Amino acid sequence: MSSYRGLILDFGGVLTTPMRLNGAAFERSMGLEPGAYFHALNENPTGVAIYAALEVGEATQDDWNRVIGGILNIDPTDLMRRALANLRPEPRIVAAAQRARAAGIKTALLSNSFGLHPYNPYEDLGMYEGFFDAIVLSEREGVRKPSSLIYQRALDALGLTGPECVFVDDHEHNLPPAEALGIRTIHHTTDPIGTAAQLDSMLLERATV
Structure with a gap:
């Protein structure tokens, strides 16, 4: 037993x-360069900081949408939903x-x-x-x-x-x-x-x- x-x-x-497959599909759907989304989340200091803040409740999802949208130069409207659309x-x-x-x-x-x-x-x-x-x-x-x-x-x-x-x-x-x-x-x-x-x-x- x-x-x-x-x-x-x-x-x-x-x-x-897998999150990587979802992210790659998002990049393609938005016409982004391969790896751009992951760079924004994991390597751009501003992107890393906003994600960390979101995870512990110190930032809202709307904050994340705005910051990541700005880094990627795309429409931030409801961005998390769009970013996870292929999950x-x-x-x-x-x-x-x-x-x-x-x-x-x-x-x-x-x-x-x-x-x-x-x-x-x-x-x-x-x-x-x-x-x-x-x-x-x-x-x-x-x-x-x-x-x-x-x-x-x-x-x-x-x-x-x-x-x-x-x-x-x-x-x-x-x-x-x-x-x-x-x-x-x-x-x-x-x-x-x-x-x-x-x-x-x-x-x-x-x-x-």
């Missing part, structure tokens, strides 16, 4: 199709989470937030209230991954300890702080079949409680 009682899942790139649920991971929950495993969504207004990507992709036992979003917590505080809050929300839980994220640097709390981690790359198989193997031996 498995000792795990909880499953904590990242959103973008784990429960969804889809990853069916294999979603199904694995549903199997785990049906088997009595508590499940949590743990995400560095994209903002919730005016566009709520979690709700839009059907993974919000009712889908998880707990939802932990960085903008609500005022702290983001990889801070150990947000992992502890996910554990507290589930009422479980670190060694009782498995955490899946597509960014390797987000894993060590979870591991320091005793959480078993899975680095999800581009193989949803393999990740889903790992989750089934680790979680589905446990009898429903």
Whole structure:
């Protein structure tokens, strides 16, 4: 029987199709140079700062729309919605989470937030209230991954300890702080079949409680 009682899942790139594919499709749709969107988010100092502020609730999604739109020289109107327009649920991971929950495993969504207004990507992709036992979003917590505080809050929300839980994220640097709390981690790359198989193997031996 498995000792795990909880499953904590990242959103973008784990429960969804890869963020890089979504971003590349957005660049093409806007006529941007390849890599321009990712440069704005990850390398432009102003873009990096506004995204960090959005994630912890110190900036609004409208602020992000305005700043990133300005960097890219495109219309900022409802930009987050347009930027995530090609993101889809990853069916294999979603199904694995549903199997785990049906088997009595508590499940949590743990995400560095994209903002919730005016566009709520979690709700839009059907993974919000009712889908998880707990939802932990960085903008609500005022702290983001990889801070150990947000992992502890996910554990507290589930009422479980670190060694009782498995955490899946597509960014390797987000894993060590979870591991320091005793959480078993899975680095999800581009193989949803393999990740889903790992989750089934680790979680589905446990009898429903």
